[in-house]
Amino acid sequence: MGQVERRSGGCLCGAVRFEVSLPEAAYNICHCERCRKWSGGPLMAVHCLGDVTFEKDADLRWYQGTPWAQRGFCGACGSSLFWRLADDPEALLIVAADALDRSDDLVLQRHIYIDAKPDRYDFAGDHPRATEAEVMAEIAAATGGA
Ligand SMILES: [Zn+2]
Ligand SMILES: [Zn+2]
Structure with missing residues (x-):
């Protein structure tokens, strides 16, 4: 794990502008049906810390499609931006890789x-390549629950 790095990003129209902390310059690709429906294809996303700051967020909207997760998007241009846990929104922030201003150096993790x-x-x-069951088992282990 490298040094935590601060990076800026935003939506297509610029109505949402933010900065996030990246523990690693790496991204995952999620192939689940919800991510594909939401973003129009497999979702390339970076795991960031929960300390996001906003320069502009007047058009930021959150969609809660399941009891456990919320998806953030721009209400003006529709860009898919964020994924976070509904009951612990500051624990982490998963950010669409290409919402970041600089993403060329990100390494595909899994x-x-x-x-x-x-x-x-x-x-x-x-x-x-991890299956849904493998990912769910990791989350259960990490949160100490079942
Ligand atoms: Zn926008
Ligand atoms: Zn997904």
Whole structure:
């Protein structure tokens, strides 16, 4: 794990502008149905700390589609931006990789919900691939719950 780094980002129209802390210059790709529906394809996202700050957020909206998660987007241009836990929104912030102003150096860490990936696309490389059950087990272990 490297040094925590601060990066700026924003939506397509610029109505939402923010800064987040990246513990690692890395991203995951989620293939779950909810992420694909929300963003129009597999979601490339960076795990950030919960200490997001906003330069502009008047158009930021949160959509809660499940009891446990909220998805942040720009109400003006529709850009998919954030994912956070509903009951602990400051624990972490998952940020769409290309919402960041600088994303060229991000390294692909792994694929998640690989068992939800449709057959019509594939990514090259042999990065780790975790199933939904494996991801859920990791979350349960990390939160001490079941
Ligand atoms: Zn916008
Ligand atoms: Zn997902």
